């Protein structure tokens with residue numbers, strides 16, 4: 346099928362130009378988010394905005410600008426995009442290899458324009474670099490993506506990178522097979538138009554996927570900020586209660602045990618009065634870090650307020666929860682908090698309660714609180730367990 350490529354491609358390139366400009370504005374607005382990768386993705390789109398007019402002016406401006414310089418800019422755009430993904434994932438951006446590849450591409454394009462003038466070999470050099478960068482991008486995503494793995498955005502970016510790598514390879518094979526040897530990229534063939542259209546879509550599509558990933562990261566950050574206690578990093582009281590209720594539903598469904606520890610730092614007022622409020626904050630942070638180090642994957646630490654914390658232990662029997670509590674108490678007793686305010690020791694009292702089938706989370710908390718009260722009353726720095734052991738009661742859930 347022969348079609349007039351200029352008629353088809355002019356509106357497509359214009360659309361790509363406008364899309365790239367719009368993406369530049371979106372990415373520029375996201376710069377203040379402080380998320381890694383935004384600057385590199387912005388540069389990648391700015392490069393496309395500069396490249397397209399140079400391509401459009403082919404045969405009007407000198408070939409050095411419209412072929413060598415323009416394709417050098419496209420190579421830099423691809424390099425910036427990869428670097429953006431690497432930054433976003435906290436991986437090395439490998440600028441050395443990216444720039445070496447881009448330079449090699451520019452040298453090859455220059456040679457195959459001014460040494461031996463060959464359009465197919467120029468297309469092969471340009472497509473080879475694009476294919477390598479796209480493949481490297483999808484590999485990078487597959488290996489290092491740490492966000493929501495089932496997220497559409499992550500799959501979109503990985504899939505598009507693969508697709509574009511294949512399209513680049515197809516384009517170089519197509520140009521290599523053409524007879525007679527073409528001298529103009531605007532060939533009047535359906536395949537050429539299709540491959541050019543895919544080429545025009547690469548950066549806007551990849552950038553759109555990047556913007557979606559940035560939004561997901563911002564959303565995750567906002568959720569984390571809302572659900573966590575700013576000072577200690579433990580779950581906020583509200584989120585702890587929501588998690589507790591969810592764990593109770595799971596425990597009822599799976600008939601697995603669930604245990605709650607309520608922990609209170611002893612004589613914390615004295616610590617504040619002796620070392621100052623800021624030192625008290627340091628102790629709370631050090632305590633939360635220490636507990637975090639001792640918990641298993643699904644265990645959860647929350648701050649109920651002041652110097653009172655809660656630990657939810659799903660799948661832990663009362664006996665093993667008592668062991669965990671005793672280990673934490675001992676560890677706290679031996680914990681020397683060293684800060685700019687001096688050295689400080691502290692101890693904790695713990696109330697332990699195992700979930701009874703049919704019991705609400707509030708009721709479980711009340712029993713753990715009573716046990717904590719008894720631990721405090723019997724001298725502090727000790728673990729007390731709620732008398733109502735689940736083993737002693739009939740299961741009603």
Ligand SMILES: Nc1nc2c(ncn2[C@@H]2O[C@H](COP(=O)(O)OP(=O)(O)OP(=O)(O)O)[C@@H](O)[C@H]2O)c(=O)[nH]1
Nearest residue numbers: 609610611612613614615617622623625626651652
């Ligand atoms: N540094 C600091 N102190 C806090 C914070 N929240 C609450 N407090 C202090 O924690 C202290 C709690 O005092 P009390 O409720 O009397 O309890 P306590 O001194 O720990 O005594 P017992 O719990 O009976 O062992 C108060 O002085 C509060 O001001 C906080 O975020 N940072």
